[in-house]
Amino acid sequence: xxxxxxKFWGVRGSIPTPGPSTIRYGGNTPCxxxxxxxxxxxxxxxxxxxxxxxxxxxxxxxxxxxxIFLSHYHWDHxxxxxxxxxxxxxxxxxxxxGSDDTNVNLNEIISFQMNPTYFPVAIxxxxxxxxxxxxxxxxxxxxxxxxxxxxLNHPGYALGFRxxxxxxxxxxxxxxxxxxxxxxxxxxxxKQVQKKKLEEIFDNFVENKDETLIxxxxxxxxxxxxxxxxxxxxxxxxxxxxxxxxYTVDLAVKSMVxxxxxxxxxxxxxxxxxxxxxxxxxxxxxxxGYAIPCWAAQEGMIIEI
Amino acid sequence: MSQEKNYDILVIDDNLEQANxxxxxxxxxxxxxxxxxxxxxxxxxxxKEKPRLVILDIMMPEVDGLRLCKMIKQHPDTANxxxxxxxxxxxxxxxxxxxxxxxDVFLTKPTRSYVLLDAIKNLLLPASDEIYxx
Numbered sequence: 001x002x003x004x005x006x007k008f009w010g011v012r013g014s015i016p017t018p019g020p021s022t023i024r025y026g027g028n029t030p031c032x033x034x035x036x037x038x039x040x041x042x043x044x045x046x047x048x049x050x051x052x053x054x055x056x057x058x059x060x061x062x063x064x065x066x067x068i069f070l071s072h073y074h075w076d077h078x079x080x081x082x083x084x085x086x087x088x089x090x091x092x093x094x095x096x097x098g099s100d101d102t103n104v105n106l107n108e109i110i111s112f113q114m115n116p117t118y119f120p121v122a123i124x125x126x127x128x129x130x131x132x133x134x135x136x137x138x139x140x141x142x143x144x145x146x147x148x149x150x151x152l153n154h155p156g157y158a159l160g161f162r163x164x165x166x167x168x169x170x171x172x173x174x175x176x177x178x179x180x181x182x183x184x185x186x187x188x189x190x191k192q193v194q195k196k197k198l199e200e201i202f203d204n205f206v207e208n209k210d211e212t213l214i215x216x217x218x219x220x221x222x223x224x225x226x227x228x229x230x231x232x233x234x235x236x237x238x239x240x241x242x243x244x245x246x247y248t249v250d251l252a253v254k255s256m257v258x259x260x261x262x263x264x265x266x267x268x269x270x271x272x273x274x275x276x277x278x279x280x281x282x283x284x285x286x287x288x289g290y291a292i293p294c295w296a297a298q299e300g301m302i303i304e305i
Numbered sequence: 306m307s308q309e310k311n312y313d314i315l316v317i318d319d320n321l322e323q324a325n326x327x328x329x330x331x332x333x334x335x336x337x338x339x340x341x342x343x344x345x346x347x348x349x350x351x352x353k354e355k356p357r358l359v360i361l362d363i364m365m366p367e368v369d370g371l372r373l374c375k376m377i378k379q380h381p382d383t384a385n386x387x388x389x390x391x392x393x394x395x396x397x398x399x400x401x402x403x404x405x406x407x408x409d410v411f412l413t414k415p416t417r418s419y420v421l422l423d424a425i426k427n428l429l430l431p432a433s434d435e436i437y438x439x
Contacts, residue, residue: 153393
């Protein structure tokens with residue numbers, strides 16, 4: 001059976017965090033290389049990690065043809081793109097895939113980042129063939145890989161992706177917050193609506209979007225998911241658009257995934273804190289009776305599924 | 306409010322239970338409400354049926370609520386439609402965007418029924434009308 005090779009080039013959320021206290025897990029913002037055996041090359045997000053990936057791709061001395069999936073356009077997910085050297089080389093070909101925003105389309109979003117006010121080189125100076133593909137929540141196929149996308153709970157339009165290739169499933173959810181942090185999960189039975197006071201049902205109704213997310217992740221061979229916070233930190237940061245590790249672990253258990261990677265590390269967390277989140281996550285999995293492999297994402301880490 | 310008045314409200318939400326619940330609630334208070342879970346059909350329906358008020362979810366697979374809001378407000382035949390965004394997305398940036406696009410009210414789920422009903426009352430009824438007469 002053919003494999004999917006996943007390499008992490010950037011694992012940090014929000015802002016790069018160079019320095020001795022983050023040297024083991026790494027300080028570059030999100031970028032993941034996904035090579036499908038005998039299939040296409042996908043790049044997930046274009047944080048500062050994409051710069052090193054670009055250098056590596058150039059060393060191969062072959063034309064680069066890749067699909068760059070952008071989960072959304074907060075700085076940490078696009079700030080590496082102007083420094084991605086293969087994009088400046090004629091003969092290479094990139095398809096940038098992501099959601100439009102309400103008032104600007106994908107092409108404009110990426111071009112604006114290279115407006116001369118912000119960056120001295122324009123997107124027109126990128127000599128590679130660069131195409132844009134705007135998507136929403138949909139399913140499509142690229143060179144034998146089935147791609148599914150889903151809007152996440154994060155400010156703006158953030159997408160999660162599920163890739164299926166030769167019976168293997170990879171799910172990438174970089175930035176996501178529990179869908180219902182404020183209420184208990186009891187969903188009333190609307191069929192009983194005539195028997196109860198409507199107002200009471202309405203007041204307690206919480207849309208069960210978490211169920212949709214569980215189905216989206218179900219049976220993945222590898223789930224890469226936001227786990228930025230400790231639970232106590234999350235209580236102070238509800239509506240920031242990120243998850244506490246316990247939510248991420250529970251999602252992995254409910255979705256019955258085979259391996260979990262904790263991603264989008266908090267810029268305030270040093271290596272020791274990430275060690276702790278990893279250990280607590282492994283402990284929670286063990287206690288749940290579903291002790292799958294679980295690691296905190298680390299720059300340079302390679303996983304084959 | 307008096308029952309003979311016909312205040313058409315269209316609820317657009319991809320979650321069937323949620324959409325139906327809002328419709329039932331509004332009907333209980335005398336509003337004439339419909340719902341639609343397929344947002345790709347929403348704009349055509351709004352153009353054709355011209356509801357006075359639309360309640361829009363944001364995160365929907367076909368056409369999201371903010372894009373619909375923009376389409377409604379930009380089309381001369383529908384620009385006067387009142388819009389309530391009712392979303393599970395509790396983010397200030399989304400609220401600002403919705404209001405900039407012309408939404409009248411931005412409510413986050415879950416909310417209390419009286420909050421939604423008050424918002425509708427403020428948008429549709431003259432100040433003297435009373436919607437809580439049951």
